[in-house]
Amino acid sequence: MAIQVRILPPPALYISDPQGTDLGKRILANSILLMNRVGLEDFTFKKLAEEIGSAEASVYRYFSNKNQLLLYLTNWYWDWVHHLVIQEVLQERDPWLRLKAAIGVLVRPYSRKSGVDYIDQWELHQLVINEGTKAYRTKLVDQKNRKGLFLGYKGLTEEISKLILRIHPQFKHPKALASSIFEMAHDHPFFARHLPRLTDLENDEDIGDNLEEMLWVWTTKLLGQSPNKRSGKATAPSKVFVTRNLKADSALRHWATVSGNSITGRSLLKFQQVPFQVPAEADWWFFYSSKAAEFCLFSAILPDNVRLAAIGEGTAKTLRELTGRADFVGKGSPARVAEQFKAVAEGDRVFFPRARNSLLTIQRLLDEHVTVLDAICYNNEPVPVKEPIRADVFIFTSPLNVAAYLDQQELAASTRVLAIGGRTAAALYQRGYSANFPQSPSEQGLVDLLERPSA
Structure with missing residues (x-):
């Protein structure tokens, strides 16, 4: 049975609890979609009422204005992310893996398995990326703060701060780092879509993986170390690229999560x-x-x-x-x-x-x-690759994937190259690259190679 989750923003953010009625839930669900479609500036209660087939006055029974509604939604979002962070970190014992799990939540705070069927978390995430700062960057911010309307954000920041201090108890700026990670998780997707010269991310299908990797590298650099559970040494996490679309239960994905590295999988065919x-x-x-x-x-x-x-x-x-x-x-x-x-x-x-x-x-x-x-x-x-792919480890899964990349690009001398089988390794050798390959041509075989120190 699905777990039912109910997030309760502060009472000062509504006139009547929208989560208590079917109409209120429809107002929440459709306001997220409409704000994403037209933007906060062009969003009105009249348009929302038309969207849900109700009278404009019925919306005012729940919220006094659109800014209150936006702040309600962002508070719901902050509390939801806080809930997800707690759920994720409970599954990890290592403090580094707890922090990495939390960063993963900040990048992708949506779950199709949740019991909150009237709020689409993916759409809400997009709304916070596009409009979220407008909820608190206002002239009334101090007045709203005194009413406790930002406790959700503060609680989430406190949670991430605790994870940081578990790793580095003497770190002087845990709250600044925590809030910066959270803001970067929203700012950089926005920049990639609208102001691309402000970020190194590309607005493509890999943006989630690349954003998570960027935040992880940035965080570990600031904390002055990163985990390597097998060797006990402090090394920077590796960025791995594999020429295969990875499933959720992929052995390579699991390795990356447990080891503190990042992996991106994409077929080049x-x-x-x-x-x-x-x-x-x-x-x-x-x-x-x-x-x-x-x-x-x-x-x-x-x-x-x-x-x-x-x-x-x-x-x-x-x-x-x-x-x-x-x-x-x-x-x-x-x-x-x-x-x-x-x-x-x-x-x-x-x-x-x-x-x-x-x-x-x-x-x-x-x-x-x-x-x-x-x-x-x-x-x-x-499919010829027109731009180089940045990775510390490159895994090729077929001779055709080798051709797709190396017929157009070159690998840096420092790149560690792996192949899933002997024929793929031979295709690499013909192009002047030496690659190790596992005895068993499988993802688990590749994991075994990744866990061995490179020569």
């Missing part, structure tokens, strides 16, 4: 479904990747008697999510997987739904032992 024919009377469907499983199973009907094979655990996980099963899961290098699969599928008919640019590794190794049924179900093409 574009994918497109293509029509394909499903062969009849196949005994097995063998999948090289999660993408192959998705493109194939979303458009083809899976026969009941067909068994499913996956090259590794990552692909097997996708198969289980889509079909509820994976009858064979390979372990180790492609050559080892081919040997393992040959032991269970000798003489069978095996369908390989694949990408157009697949290396065909497994089916070539099995060609004399099984009947190969081949079909291209999607295109995968490199």
